[in-house]
Amino acid sequence: MNSFYIALNMLRRTLLQKKGFLIYVVIPAAVISFIIGVVGQQHTNQSNIEYINADRGPLGAHLVHELSTLPDYQLTEAPSEQSLKEHVIKQKVSAAVMIPEGFSDTMMRGSTAEVDLFQISLNESTYSLKLNLDSTLSRYKEIIDLQQSIGLQNEALADAVEKTIVQMEKHQVKAAVTDYDLYTNPNMSTVIGFMLLFMMGLINNTVTVIMEDRRHRTMARMYTAPVRSAEIVLGNFLGSFLVGTLQVLAILLFTRYVINYDYGLPFLPHFIIIEFFLLASMGIASAIAGMVKNSTNINIINSIVITPTSMLGGCFWPISVMPDWMQKISNFVPQTWVIDAIERMASGQTLSEMWMHMGILSLFALILLGVGSVILKPGEAEAS
Template identity: 35%
Template sequence: MPSLTIAQLLIRRVLSTRRDVFMSLLLPAFVLAGIVALFASTTDTEPKITILNQDKGSYGAMIGKQLEQEPKYDIATVASGSDEQLKQSIEDGDINAAIIIPADYSDQLIAGKSPSIVFYRMNEQLWNASLALSLEAETERMSHAAALLAQNNQLTKESLDELLATVHENRIATQAADMQIGETIANPEVIGLMLLFVLLLVMRSISLIMEDREHRTMARMFTAPVRGYQIALGNFLGIVAVGTLQLFIMVCLCCYLFGYDPGFSPFMLFLLLECFLITSVGLASAIAGLVRNSMQLSNIGNLVITPTCMLGGCFWPISIMPDFMQKLANFTPQKWLLEAADRLSGGGSISTVAVPVLIILLFAVVLLAFGAVVLRPSKQAISG
C-alpha cells in the first residue's frame, strides 16, 4: 500500500541513524521524564502555613478550623505573634505563608460589614493564589449570610451561627466532590508539560514534510500514480508512529522509572496522550499549510503552541482565569484533555471521559482535513 511505504520512509528519515534515535527519541523522553519527576515531587510537598488568630470571636476560629481540614496544607495555628515575626519566618524559609485574622473579624461580621484577612507569602504561586481566593470566598460567604439576616432584621450571633453551620455542612459535601475532580487541574504543570512535549515533537516531524515541500519532493510525489489522500495518509501514519513510540518511552519513564502517579493507570494516560497526538498532528499540519518554509513554521508554531497551552490550562488552573478566558479555553484541545485526565484522577470511569475525548478527536478530524488540503502543493508546482 503506498501510504504504508510513505510512512515507512518518513520513519526512516526521522530515525535513520543511532544519533537520530538518541537525539530524537531517547533524549527528549528522558529530559521530559526528569522534569516531570521534579514537578511531581515539588507539587507533592505540603506548604507550611501559620495562622495567627487575633479574633476573640467564634468566626475567626471557624476560618482556622476549615483551613486545618484541607489536606493540601500543613497548618499551624498560633495565638500570639506579630506581623514582623511572621514575615521574618517566611523570609527565613521556616514557613511558606502566614494568615492573620484581625481582632475585629467577628465584630465586623455581626455589624454586617465585610472584614478582610491578611495573607503574607514570599511570591505568587499556584497554591497560594488558590488559597487567597479561598479565603476571600469564605469571608464573602460569611458576609452574605450576615447581610441576608440583616435584611430580615434577624442578624444576631445565634442566627448567624445557625445559618453558617447550615451553609458549612452543605459546602463540605460539595467541596469533597470537587476535591476528587480536581487533582490534575489543581496541579496542571505535569500533564501540561507532556502536552507541550507532544506539540513540540510533532512540529519537528512536520518540518520534514515542509522540507519536502520546499525542495519540491512533495510535488514530484503528486506526479506519481499515487492519490493525494494516500500521500497525506502516509505522512500522517509516519508522524503518528514516531510520536507513539516517543510517548510510550516517555510514559514508561515517568510512571515506572521516576514514580510519577497521574491518579489513574499509565495505560489510560498513554491513550489520552495518543488522542492528543493525533490532534497535534492536525494542528501542526494546518500551521504548516499556512507558511512557506521551516523557519516560518517554527516561529508561527511557537506563537500558537505557547498561548494555546496557557489558555488551555497547562500551566495554571483554568478556574483562576477570567470568565472570558475560561470560555475561550473551550476552543483549545489542551483544555479537554486536562478535563479528561481530571475526571479519571477523581476516580471516574472511561464513560466519564467520552465527551472530552470525542471533542479532542473532533479537533483532530477538522484540523487534519484542513491540513491535508493546504499542505497539498499547488498545481503550478506539480506541473513545473
C-alpha cells in the same frame, strides 16, 4: 501498502536517522522527567510553629503537649517573645503561639483564658491551628466547670482536672479516616500542561519533514507516480503519528516506572487520551505548515500559535483563575479538553465517561487534518 512504505520512510528519516532516536525519544522523556522532578511531586511538609509558654501552671504544659501531637505541625520553642515575633514577620514560621503568664490560674477560676496567636496571613494551616487551639481550650473549660459543679475546690479541683486531662491526652477514642483517593495531585495539571506543550513542539518537527519534501519537489514527484493521493496523505500522517506515539510511550513509561510519578489513573486510559490529543496536535501543525511557504518560518509561526493556546488551555495555570470570557474561549483549544479528561479520570471517572472529550479532540483532528492534507499538496516551489 504504499502508505505503509511512506510511513516507514518517515520513521527512517526521523527516529532511524543518526541521533534521531536521541532527539525524538530520549531527550523529550528526560526533559519531561526533569519538569516532574522540579514541580510535579506532591509535598506534605509540616507547618513550622513556634511557641512560648510563660505559664507556670500545669495547663500551659498540657496545651503545648496537645499541640505537639498534631500531625500537621512541627512545634519549636522560641527563646524570646522578640525572636518569636521576628520569625513570624520574616515568615520563617507559619505562625506562633504565646501562652500568657497566669494561664492556668485564670482557667482554674472558671474564666476563659486567651492564648495569643501570631500570623501574617490567614491560610489553611493557621486557620486549622486556631480551630485546634479553640477546641482544646473549650475542652479544658468544660472539664473545670464539670469538676466545680460537684463542689471541688483548690487542690482537690486541681488534682481532678490534672487526672482528667492526662486521661484525655491518651486519645483512647480516635476517628478512623478512610481515604478514597478522590483528590488529584494539585501539581498534576502543570505536569500534563508542560508534557502537552513539549509534544506539540515535537510534532512540528515531523511535519517539517513533509514541508521539506514539498520544498525539494519530492512530494511533486510522488504525485506523478502511479500512487493515489489519498495513499500519499495517509502515509505521511501515519508516519508522523507513529513517531508521536513512540514519543508518548517513552514519556509515559519513563515518568511512571523510572521517576515513579503517580498520575492517579491507569496507564491505558492515560495513553489513549494522549493519543487523541496527538491527532489534534498533528492537525494544528499540518494546518499551519500548509499556510507557511518558507519552512524556516514555521517554528516562529508555531510558537505564536502553541504558546497562546497552551496558556488558554490551562498548561501554565488553572483555567478557573482566568476571566469568564477567557474560560469560554479556552473551550476552542484541544489542551483544555485533554487536561480536563485526565483530571477527571484521576478523580475516579472511567475512560468511557470521557466520550465527549474524545469526540471533541477527534473533531479537532478531523477538521485540521483535512485542512492540512489539502493545503500540503505540492504547489509552487518555495523561494530559495
